[in-house]
Amino acid sequence: MSTQRGNGSRTRAQKYKNTSVFKNDKYDKTPKNLQINRLQVVNVCEHCKGVIEWKIKYKKYKPLTAPAKCPKCLEKTVKHSYHTYCIPCAREAKMCPKCGKKTAIEEVEEDQTKLDNEMQQLLKTLPERKRRTFLRYLANKKKEISDEPDKKHEHVKDDLEAKLNELKLAANKEDDEDFSDDDFDSDLDDCDEEESED
Ligand SMILES: [Zn+2]
Ligand SMILES: [Zn+2]
Structure with missing residues (x-):
């Protein structure tokens, strides 16, 4: 017996214990x-x-x-x-849609298209054209959400952040375009030719 009579606390360790946490996507990555x-x-x-x-x-x-x-x-x-x-x-009816109990349901409808400070700062650093691209993207997202209020709109914030970063990277890249990659490549080609001649 794992416990003695009248003694609720166990004297030995649990016999069977999972060694790893249950992971529901371990065999199912669909x-x-x-x-x-x-x-x-x-x-x-x-x-x-x-x-x-x-x-x-x-x-x-x-x-x-x-x-x-x-x-x-x-x-x-x-x-x-x-x-x-x-x-x-x-x-x-101000009730839970599952159990029907009257309850103050937390309004989780947080405005996901609201840019946090960091995103606003990033937006400010974008060149005008990229900024307009982003604002168009943002407007589209807002429209998607208002068109389908019942649908769960997940990852909106992540998407917006990714878009911002993408535009920022693109803007940085355009700045660098004076240093053309082509020149560098052709220099390398020349080297190869010289070596092969030896
Ligand atoms: Zn109904
Ligand atoms: Zn409930």
């Missing part, structure tokens, strides 16, 4: 699984958030194949796995 792993659980109460995150972590999460019927508005508007009610109904 885009579907990776996409599930990237999901951010939002709009539900803390308890339900934990439940859904657990399902994701241990590979129990099953994405919805078709929208489900919301018992409140009776429309097929439930687009998230394990949710009972649709997001608009849950918002209106």
